[in-house]
Amino acid sequence: xxxxxxxxxxxxxxxxxxxxxxxxxxxxxxxxxxxxxxxxxxxxxxxxxxxxxxxxxxxxxxxxxxxxxxxxxxxxxxxxxxxxxxxxxxxxxxxxxxxxxxxxxxxxxxxxxxxxxxxxxxxxxxxxxxxxxxxxxxxxxxxxxxxxxxxxxxxxxxxxxxxxxxxxxxxxxxxxxxxxxxxxxxxxxxxxxxxxxxxxxxxxxxxxxxxxxxxxxxxxxxxxxxxxxxxxxxxxxxxxxxxxxxxxxxxxxxxxxxxxxxxxxxxxxxxxxxxxxxxxxxxxxxxxxxxxxxxxxxxxxxxxxxxxxxxxxxxxxxxxxxxxxxxxxxxxxxxxxxxxxxxxxxxxxxxxxxxxxxxxx
Amino acid sequence: xxxxxxxxxxxxxxxxxxxxxxxxxxxxxxxxxxxxxxxxxxxxxxxxxxxxxxxxxxxxxxxxxxxxxxxxxxxxxxxxxxxxxxxxxxxxxxxxxxxxxxxxxxxxxxxxxxxxxxxxxxxxxxxxxxxxxxxxxxxxxxxxxxxxxxxxxxxxxxxxxxxxxxxxxxxxxxxxxxxxxxxxxxxxxxxxxxxxxxxxxxxxxxxxxxxxxxxxxxxxxxxxxxxxxxxxxxxxxxxxxxxxxxxxxxxxxxxxxxxxxxxxxxxxxxxxxxxxxxxxxxxxxxxxxxxxxxxxxxxxxxxxxxxxxxxxxxxxxxxxxxxxxxxxxxxxxxxxxxxxxxxxxxxxxxxxxxxxxxxxxxxxxxxxxxxxxxxxxxxx
Numbered sequence: 235x236x237x238x239x240x241x242x243x244x245x246x247x248x249x250x251x252x253x254x255x256x257x258x259x260x261x262x263x264x265x266x267x268x269x270x271x272x273x274x275x276x277x278x279x280x281x282x283x284x285x286x287x288x289x290x291x292x293x294x295x296x297x298x299x300x301x302x303x304x305x306x307x308x309x310x311x312x313x314x315x316x317x318x319x320x321x322x323x324x325x326x327x328x329x330x331x332x333x334x335x336x337x338x339x340x341x342x343x344x345x346x347x348x349x350x351x352x353x354x355x356x357x358x359x360x361x362x363x364x365x366x367x368x369x370x371x372x373x374x375x376x377x378x379x380x381x382x383x384x385x386x387x388x389x390x391x392x393x394x395x396x397x398x399x400x401x402x403x404x405x406x407x408x409x410x411x412x413x414x415x416x417x418x419x420x421x422x423x424x425x426x427x428x429x430x431x432x433x434x435x436x437x438x439x440x441x442x443x444x445x446x447x448x449x450x451x452x453x454x455x456x457x458x459x460x461x462x463x464x465x466x467x468x469x470x471x472x473x474x475x476x477x478x479x480x481x482x483x484x485x486x487x488x489x490x491x492x493x494x495x496x497x498x499x500x501x502x503x504x505x506x507x508x509x510x511x512x513x514x515x516x517x518x519x520x521x522x523x524x525x526x527x528x529x530x531x532x533x534x535x536x537x538x539x540x541x542x543x544x545x546x547x548x549x550x551x552x553x554x555x556x557x558x559x560x561x562x563x564x565x566x567x568x569x570x571x572x573x574x575x576x577x578x579x580x581x582x583x584x585x586x587x588x589x590x591x592x593x594x595x
Numbered sequence: 596x597x598x599x600x601x602x603x604x605x606x607x608x609x610x611x612x613x614x615x616x617x618x619x620x621x622x623x624x625x626x627x628x629x630x631x632x633x634x635x636x637x638x639x640x641x642x643x644x645x646x647x648x649x650x651x652x653x654x655x656x657x658x659x660x661x662x663x664x665x666x667x668x669x670x671x672x673x674x675x676x677x678x679x680x681x682x683x684x685x686x687x688x689x690x691x692x693x694x695x696x697x698x699x700x701x702x703x704x705x706x707x708x709x710x711x712x713x714x715x716x717x718x719x720x721x722x723x724x725x726x727x728x729x730x731x732x733x734x735x736x737x738x739x740x741x742x743x744x745x746x747x748x749x750x751x752x753x754x755x756x757x758x759x760x761x762x763x764x765x766x767x768x769x770x771x772x773x774x775x776x777x778x779x780x781x782x783x784x785x786x787x788x789x790x791x792x793x794x795x796x797x798x799x800x801x802x803x804x805x806x807x808x809x810x811x812x813x814x815x816x817x818x819x820x821x822x823x824x825x826x827x828x829x830x831x832x833x834x835x836x837x838x839x840x841x842x843x844x845x846x847x848x849x850x851x852x853x854x855x856x857x858x859x860x861x862x863x864x865x866x867x868x869x870x871x872x873x874x875x876x877x878x879x880x881x882x883x884x885x886x887x888x889x890x891x892x893x894x895x896x897x898x899x900x901x902x903x904x905x906x907x908x909x910x911x912x913x914x915x916x917x918x919x920x921x922x923x924x925x926x927x928x929x930x931x932x933x934x935x936x937x938x939x940x941x942x943x944x945x946x947x948x949x950x951x952x953x954x955x956x957x958x959x960x961x962x963x964x965x966x967x968x969x970x971x972x973x974x975x
Contacts, residue, residue, distance in 0.1 A: 286695050289666050289673040338673070340665030340711055478713020485709060493673065584672030 291339030300351040302490040309358040338493040345432035353472040354435030359410040361442040371398035380421035413441040415538030430518035487587035496589025515553035524552040526578040532563035634659040639797035644726040649696035656684035668707040744870040745906025752878015772957035774880035776964020789926035795919040813931025832884040837902040842929030848909020869974030
């Protein structure tokens with residue numbers, strides 16, 4: 235932030251003059267008392283209700299047309315059909331639109347969106363599925379959908395290969411490979427602006443257990459729709475930020491767009507069921523973002539492209555932009571209560587990226 | 596004017612009214628601006644006070660459209676706040692923002708308002724400390740400072756009057772020129788302070804233009820008042836001098852009080868004595884028109900208080916962190932008053948020095964006046 239040009243230079247010169255004998259006794263009596271502020275405020279109320287560090291008010295999901303709580307688990311499998319060779323085909327219709335969204339109570343952001351929401355829909359497929367995306371650009375600028383995955387150069391979704399001018403369309407087609415926790419985003423230029431305006435989303439590819447006989451059970455637990463998977467509480471969290479005054483620094487940080495939304499309304503966790511988080515970092519302007527959970531440790535699968543953890547028993551991980559991974563942990567042995575999670579960059583915490591798991595009895 | 600000349604005027608006026616109506620109705624500017632670009636929001640944080648509960652901001656709407664304050668940040672953290680009255684802040688309207696905050700003494704705190712459209716408005720409390728509450732005891736303490744800054748030096752300067760009486764015409768010419776130099780310094784200093792305060796004021800006040808206009812008006816009014824019985828001399832001129840210098844000292848008091856309130860200024864003995872030394876020359880200036888006059892004690896005392904006492908009021912107002920437009924207004928009146936005495940002293944000097952060939956004498960006096968003021972200003 236810029237320093238305040240508040241005082242004339244002459245007064246500034248005076249600052250070092252020291253408390254004089256003339257007024258010393260008088261002024262001394264008024265020594266500062268805020269240090270002795272009542273500590274009674276430090277009760278054990280949930281921080282969400284107690285803390286003064288918070289945005290004020292609530293964001294209206296009606297206005298936004300999307301609810302960050304619903305977003306946590308609304309997987310979009312697309313329209314499913316079978317190809318001639320027996321493979322599964324998933325078809326999606328995605329429209330880019332300009333849309334004003336509310337990212338903190340009362341704070342509006344002129345976003346560019348996929349299907350009217352930020353982050354865009356969480357596309358979820360199984361390893362080897364055929365993906366067909368009918369992309370229509372109803373926005374005011376050229377846009378693309380660039381997938382982090384394996385595909386042909388023609389399907390890359392960059393200027394010159396799969397860019398749709400306003401009013402135009404493009405169909406992306408590729409196989410869902412490799413399995414893991416991925417993302418898609420607009421790759422039109424200027425890139426910074428197109429990403430931070432809101433054009434991104436998670437793209438999750440579940441492993442096909444048949445292809446991983448050596449770790450079939452693990453693969454089955456990751457595959458949406460299996461009984462093994464149903465036991466898990468799965469959430470997608472896209473770490474993002476918004477530069478509302480266009481000074482190249484974010485005024486708001488969040489997971490799934492709305493500042494402090496999971497602090498004000500914690501995410502409910504059933505104690506006995508394990509937790510899996512698909513975590514994606516799309517934060518613009520800052521080199522890294524991070525995730526930290528309180529009073530617990532997790533196994534981490536960087537990019538989600540392995541069935542063995544890439545990190546075991548950690549409580550903090552960091553991700554550069556577009557890095558992502560899967561976190562697995564449990565509260566089964568914990569006592570019920572509110573367990574905080576947040577970026578372990580305090581600045582991000584205080585600008586909105588903080589929430590709670592409310593572990594049920 | 597007869598009817599033959601009146602009719603064309605009425606027709607012309609009617610045409611102009613119709614043109615304005617058409618302008619409003621068809622809004623041709625939409626074609627220039629595209630019609631959809633909203634005016635940027637504007638807010639001015641006029642004053643910030645600090646107490647045990649936290650920060651209290653006085654914020655004025657400064658944009659064409661009402662501005663909604665969405666969130667408040669302290670040191671880059673969203674913080675709870677209350678706005679009274681709530682709702683969008685209209686142009687010129689003032690609202691209060693209370694932020695509960697356990698601040699750290701002596702450290703800077705960055706306050707930021709973020710409006711509904713994401714624009715940000717910042718204010719830095721440079722060295723945080725409680726804004727002084729004006730108890731009787733404190734009022735007395737600040738009055739003491741004001742006396743040392745304003746009254747004591749003017750009295751000291753005016754106490755030199757008997758010594759000044761021994762000067763001949765040349766000596767008097769030198770003193771008048773010295774006063775001229777002093778006033779030139781004060782004029783520049785007062786304008787600088789006024790314009791700086793104006794820059795901090797909400798744009799809706801157009802305070803920089805206000806400073807110039809008020810200074811000119813103040814000059815003209817005081818000039819007319821001073822000359823209502825002819826050219827002021829003697830006591831009348833000394834009173835004009837004391838009035839102008841008094842307003843300058845009011846500004847000086849505001850600056851000192853404001854700096855104390857902002858925690859920027861540790862009031863020290865040397866600082867206060869520095870102001871005392873700096874302002875002695877003001878007393879000499881006021882005494883100069885009285886060199887050939889018989890001065891009674893009440894008149895002498897009245898002049899001292901007229902010039903010096905405003906420093907006390909200035910500090911009292913300043914510690915309550917007066918909104919910058921009021922500071923600018925006071926200083927602008929002062930600048931006009933100083934310009935008036937500058938004019939009158941110059942006139943007197945011209946008449947006194949007339950017929951003498953001692954051109955170098957007044958020049959030396961003038962330079963001495965400016966030089967002494969500048970040199971002693973370095974002390975503070």
